Amino acid sequence: MSDDTARGGREPDSAPGAEPERGSAPTVGVEEEYFLVDAESRAAVPAGPRLAARAGRVLGDLVSGEFTDLQIEARTPPCATMAELSTRLTRLRRELAACAAAEGVAVCPSATPVLGGGGVVPVGEHPRYRDGVELFRTLMDDFAVCALHVHVCLPDREVAALAGNHLRPWLPLLVEMSANSPFHAGQDTGYASWRSVLRLRFPSLGPPPRVESFDDYRRVAAAMAEVGGSSFAELPFWDTRPHPRFPTLEVRCMDVPAEVADTVALAAVVRGLVVTSARLVEAGDPGPAPSGELLRGAYWYATRDGWPGPGADALSGRMLPAPERARRLLEHIGAALEDLGDLERAADFVDRLAARGSGAHRQRAVHRRGGLRAVVDDLAGCMIPAGAAEPQPPRARTHPHGGRPGGVTARGVPAWRGATGHGRGIGPVPEDDRKRREQQPMEDLVSMPGRVAGAPAEEGAVRVRRDGYARLGAADLGINLQAMAADFAELAGAYKDLPADPYARETHRFRRYSHAVHLPWTGELSYTPGAPDEEFGTVTEYWQDEHNPEYPRVLRRLPDIPPALQDNRLLDALIRADLGHALWLEDLHRVPVYVGVHLISLGVHGREQVAVSSPNCLHQDGGSPATFTFAHLIGRRNVEGGENVIATPGSAGRQPDALPPEDVLDRFVLTEPLDGYGVHDCRVSHYVGPVRLGDDGDDGRRDILIIGIAPYTPGL
Numbered sequence: 069m070s071d072d073t074a075r076g077g078r079e080p081d082s083a084p085g086a087e088p089e090r091g092s093a094p095t096v097g098v099e100e101e102y103f104l105v106d107a108e109s110r111a112a113v114p115a116g117p118r119l120a121a122r123a124g125r126v127l128g129d130l131v132s133g134e135f136t137d138l139q140i141e142a143r144t145p146p147c148a149t150m151a152e153l154s155t156r157l158t159r160l161r162r163e164l165a166a167c168a169a170a171e172g173v174a175v176c177p178s179a180t181p182v183l184g185g186g187g188v189v190p191v192g193e194h195p196r197y198r199d200g201v202e203l204f205r206t207l208m209d210d211f212a213v214c215a216l217h218v219h220v221c222l223p224d225r226e227v228a229a230l231a232g233n234h235l236r237p238w239l240p241l242l243v244e245m246s247a248n249s250p251f252h253a254g255q256d257t258g259y260a261s262w263r264s265v266l267r268l269r270f271p272s273l274g275p276p277p278r279v280e281s282f283d284d285y286r287r288v289a290a291a292m293a294e295v296g297g298s299s300f301a302e303l304p305f306w307d308t309r310p311h312p313r314f315p316t317l318e319v320r321c322m323d324v325p326a327e328v329a330d331t332v333a334l335a336a337v338v339r340g341l342v343v344t345s346a347r348l349v350e351a352g353d354p355g356p357a358p359s360g361e362l363l364r365g366a367y368w369y370a371t372r373d374g375w376p377g378p379g380a381d382a383l384s385g386r387m388l389p390a391p392e393r394a395r396r397l398l399e400h401i402g403a404a405l406e407d408l409g410d411l412e413r414a415a416d417f418v419d420r421l422a423a424r425g426s427g428a429h430r431q432r433a434v435h436r437r438g439g440l441r442a443v444v445d446d447l448a449g450c451m452i453p454a455g456a457a458e459p460q461p462p463r464a465r466t467h468p469h470g471g472r473p474g475g476v477t478a479r480g481v482p483a484w485r486g487a488t489g490h491g492r493g494i495g496p497v498p499e500d501d502r503k504r505r506e507q508q509p510m511e512d513l514v515s516m517p518g519r520v521a522g523a524p525a526e527e528g529a530v531r532v533r534r535d536g537y538a539r540l541g542a543a544d545l546g547i548n549l550q551a552m553a554a555d556f557a558e559l560a561g562a563y564k565d566l567p568a569d570p571y572a573r574e575t576h577r578f579r580r581y582s583h584a585v586h587l588p589w590t591g592e593l594s595y596t597p598g599a600p601d602e603e604f605g606t607v608t609e610y611w612q613d614e615h616n617p618e619y620p621r622v623l624r625r626l627p628d629i630p631p632a633l634q635d636n637r638l639l640d641a642l643i644r645a646d647l648g649h650a651l652w653l654e655d656l657h658r659v660p661v662y663v664g665v666h667l668i669s670l671g672v673h674g675r676e677q678v679a680v681s682s683p684n685c686l687h688q689d690g691g692s693p694a695t696f697t698f699a700h701l702i703g704r705r706n707v708e709g710g711e712n713v714i715a716t717p718g719s720a721g722r723q724p725d726a727l728p729p730e731d732v733l734d735r736f737v738l739t740e741p742l743d744g745y746g747v748h749d750c751r752v753s754h755y756v757g758p759v760r761l762g763d764d765g766d767d768g769r770r771d772i773l774i775i776g777i778a779p780y781t782p783g784l
Contacts, residue, residue, distance in 0.1 A: 093408050094221040095146035096153060096339045097316075098331060100161075100324050101139055101214035102451075103176045103185070104168065110444035111184030112138040112212070115173045123167040130160060136212045138185055140164070140175070146221065150413055154332045161328065165451040174448040178214065178431070179249035179263035179323035182444050185212045213263040216246060216322040218335045220342040223315035227346050229282040231317060232308040233355030234345035236275050237382035238397060239307050239321045240366040244390050245417075246322035246334055247374035248427025254440060260374025260428040263323050268367060275363045276306035278355070285310070317342055326427045326450045333417035336410035340401035343408065358382040375426040394418045416530070423530040437589060529649045532696070536751030537714050537733070538649070540698070542742040545645040547638070549742060555638035556741065560702050563771040566669050567604065567627050569682070576679035578669040581626035582608050582634075585780055586647060586661040593643065593663070598628040610664070629667055639665070639773075642742075646698040646775045649746050664776035670759040671769040672707065679759040679770075686719045686727075686753040689776055695749035696777040699756075701738040706768035711737050711757040712745065720753040738772075 104115040114137035123131045123140070134141050142160045147153040161175075168175045176182070222228045247260035259265055267273040272292050279285040289304045307321035319338045325331045348355065366380035373379065374390075381388045381396075398405070398414060405411040424430070434446045531538035542549050549556060566578035584595040598606030604627035633639055643663055651661075670679035689697045704710070713724040714734040724732060733752065738744060747754050761768045 093148060094339060094343060095148055096150075096221070096335050097144045097146050097219045098153065098157065098335050099141055099143040099215075099217040099219075100157070100177065100331065101134055101141045101216075102164075102324065103138055103178060103181050103212070103214060104140060104173045105176045105181075105183070105444055105448065107172055107174055109183065110441045112176075112181035113173060113184070114138055115168075115171055116140050119164075119168055119171050119173065122171060123164055126163050126167060127160065131164060138181065138212050139214060150332050150336050150410055153335060154328060157328050157331060161451045165448075174444075175451050176444055176447045177248075177324050177326050177450055178251075178427075178444075178447050179261065180213060180252040180266070182251045182431070182447070183254050183440055185253050213249070213266055214324040215263070215320060216324045216331055216334060217318055217320040218322075218338040219311070219314075219316035219318050220339050221315055222310070222317040222342060222346060224346075225282045225310050227349050228310035228317040229279055229285040230349040230355065231342060231345035232276045232285075232306075232310075233278050233357075234348055234353075235308050235319065235341055236278065236363060237356055237358055237366075238341060238400075239275055239319075240363070240370040240379060240382065241390065241393050241397060242319070242322050242334070242338070243367065243370040244373075244375045244377075244379065245337075245394070245421060245426065246325055246330070247370070248323040248325055248431070250428040250431050251435070251440065251443065256432070256435075259372050260377075260426060261323050261371045264321070264367065264371040268364070268371070273305045274307060274367060275360070276308050277360075278357055280354075282310070323427065326430060326447055328450075330417065330420075330427070333413055333420075336405070336408070336413050337397070337401070337417070339408060340405040340410060340414065341397075343404040344401045347404070356383055358385075374428050375421050391418070391422060394421070419530040419534065423533040532649055532746050532748050535733075537745060537747040537754070539734075539736065540649070540700075540744045540746055541740070545642065545700075545742065547641060547645065547742060552638045552641070555636050559633065559636055559638055559773075560771065562630055562633055562667060563669050563702060563769075566667060570603075570626070571624055572682060575682070576671055576673075576677055577682065578671055579626060580629045580667045581610055582629045582665050584634075584643070584663045584665065586643075586663055588647075588651060588661060593640070595634050599625070601625065601627070604628070629665055642698075642700055642773065643775055646696070646746065646777060649698070650696040650748075650777045660780040662776075662778045662780040664774075664778075666774035666776070667771075668774060669769055669771045670707070670710065671767070672759060672761045673767055675761055677761065681756045681758075684758070686713065686715050686722055686724060686755040688717065688720050688749050688753055690749050690778055693750045694779050696746060697749055697754070698744060698746040698775045698777070699738075700742050700744035700773045700775070701771070702741065702773055703769065703771040704739060706762040706764045707759045707770050708762050709757050710759045710770045711735060713755045713757070714745070714747065715753050715755070717751060717753050724755060724757075 103112045104119060105111060106113045116133045116137040116139050119140050120131060120133040127142070130144070131140065131142050133139075142157075142164055144153060144156045144160065147156060165175050222231065243261055243264050247264075249261050249263040250256060250259065252262045257265070277285075277288050279288060292304060305320075308317065308319050310317055319342070322334060325334065345355075362380060362385060363382050366382045369377070369379040376390045378387050378389050379393065380386075381393055395418075398411075398418065401414075402411060405414050430446070431443050434443045538544075562580075563578075566580055569575065569577040569579050582595055582598065584593055586593045596608070598608045601607040606628045607625040608628055610624045610626050643665070647661065647663070668681070670681065672679050689695060699712075712735070713732060715724065715727060716731045716733065719727055719731050724735075736745075745754075756772075759768070759770050
């Protein structure tokens with residue numbers, strides 16, 4: 069249980085991770101602790117007892133008070149799979165957030181209070197809580213911390229005690245992976261996990277002792293209580309411990325994460341560690357024996373630098389960066405993860421850390437953009453995962469063509485999640501479709517992993533950041549294409565009358581182009597009006613500087629996309645999905661973001677015709693560190709060719725077939741609706757090959773949507 073339950077709080081009827089099914093994988097459960105914050109000041113407030121009473125009527129013994137009245141704890145029942153754990157934890161968080169709102173407070177998953185909580189904390193009334201205060205005195209004054217505790221079913225007490233020997237060297241890495249407490253009482257501590265700093269000042273909080281048996285474990289625990297290092301011998305506060313009444317091994321060194329996905333991934337890693345350790349114990353391996361001093365030093369580095377900083381590897385005694393230690397961890401527990409079906413989840417979590425850092429990075433990034441109150445708001449928003457909240461009315465935006473309002477909701481969630489706007493198509497939209505689209509909430513249509521304006525779309529953003537490019541399909545974009553069929557038909561219809569490219573009419577290339585401005589701090593997206601033009605009505609200027617060898621330093625004026633498309637929900641969702649894959653780059657949070665929207669068709673009418681893109685070679689669209697390009701296939705009919713090639717940046721200006729094989733990073737052909745890719749422009753070059761007619765008739769076409777993203781830098 070938690071530190072606070074161990075000191076005498078109410079215990080649930082069953083511990084997380086208990087009650088395994090015979091012959092199945094070990095069950096796992098988690099406890100999460102949260103701070104309660106005032107809706108106005110965002111400071112931690114002592115609302116725990118009244119919220120526990122209200123939430124208990126909904127969640128029963130899955131929720132309880134904590135050591136301080138500033139906190140509350142939620143716990144899942146035992147779960148056989150990580151998917152089940154995710155579902156149950158999501159519901160717990162959602163229900164708890166709703167109960168908190170009814171009490172006029174919000175729930176904040178941070179391991180230390182961002183605001184408030186700096187004085188003597190209000191300790192709960194239970195006598196054992198008071199015993200802890202009497203034992204540790206002033207050390208307890210500011211001891212308000214929120215943890216993630218993971219319980220894995222391991223009924224054999226002897227094996228559980230010895231498994232702790234194998235877990236000990238990996239605990240500092242779990243601290244780094246979960247670090248989510250850089251701020252304390254309104255101050256940046258300079259540490260990634262200040263919660264861990266507060267804990268390590270106690271004699272019995274931290275890595276467990278290396279023991280020879282379960283009896284040895286109990287003797288050491290009793291001795292610590294005897295000399296005053298612990299207030300409860302039966303259930304010591306070490307970072308791993310076998311529960312004396314429930315059949316679980318508990319791992320408790322981690323900060324509470326901001327997001328459910330990270331909690332579940334950490335639970336998968338912990339279960340993999342426990343299973344691996346138990347197998348080693350059963351094979352007669354007593355476990356490594358790193359010195360206590362080295363292990364404490366590894367903890368200290370973990371608390372200060374967090375991910376991806378250097379740290380002491382307790383197994384080798386060497387300083388190694390966290391990503392290298394994470395790689396070694398996955399190798400160590402890989403077989404168990406694969407057996408449990410959790411290998412991909414754990415590897416994806418390490419990729420996410422590589423792309424965006426830990427919770428401490430998230431808090432500091434939000435703080436730079438909006439201050440400490442924004443940090444609290446962002447964390448509170450994580451209690452209701454994307455798609456779980458009720459639709460909320462958007463704030464109005466100014467639309468140059470009179471479109472429907474958009475913007476952000478009161479929670480800071482981009483309004484497109486709850487928007488019910490509809491587009492006006494090139495042709496008439498059937499009335500039944502129109503009514504259905506007006507009534508259908510956007511949560512049914514899109515399911516993006518980002519949560520606030522500028523939050524990354526996790527999987528694709530990881531790959532773009534790691535490799536410089538990523539293949540993206542509808543699932544990666546969070547698009548429910550079936551639910552958005554009418555919007556897709558409207559968007560696809562816009563390609564039927566694309567005008568020929570006015571700068572290359574002989575290339576059988578047809579296009580329209582407009583641009584918009586996105587404000588990362590509000591989520592607002594507004595199209596800029598085009599200039600009047602006699603031939604096309606309105607046009608927008610398009611400039612690629614020296615990066616297009618066919619039009620170097622040529623300011624092209626291209627026909628605008630139809631005004632009706634600016635209200636198309638699918639187009640809006642695609643733009644915001646692409647922004648989600650790009651906005652991990654900090655440079656894109658400081659200024660408005662330029663979004664270029666290209667509708668391009670390569671069309672052929674006869675065997676003799678060849679349609680080519682521009683430029684007809686490997687190229688970069690801007691080449692700057694803050695430029696991104698995304699392509700989404702809208703349609704492909706009766707054509708051959710159109711192969712996409714991703715190559716090294718130095719390959720720009722060349723043909724793919726002229727490159728050495730090692731310079732070609734990927735080749736693929738887009739075939740299905742919304743198949744596509746994204747590139748971080750400075751790190752790769754890209755190309756689409758010519759299109760020729762297929763064998764099914766006299767006409768063929770490849771329709772593509774290109775979305776360019778770059779900082780908006782107007783010149784005066």
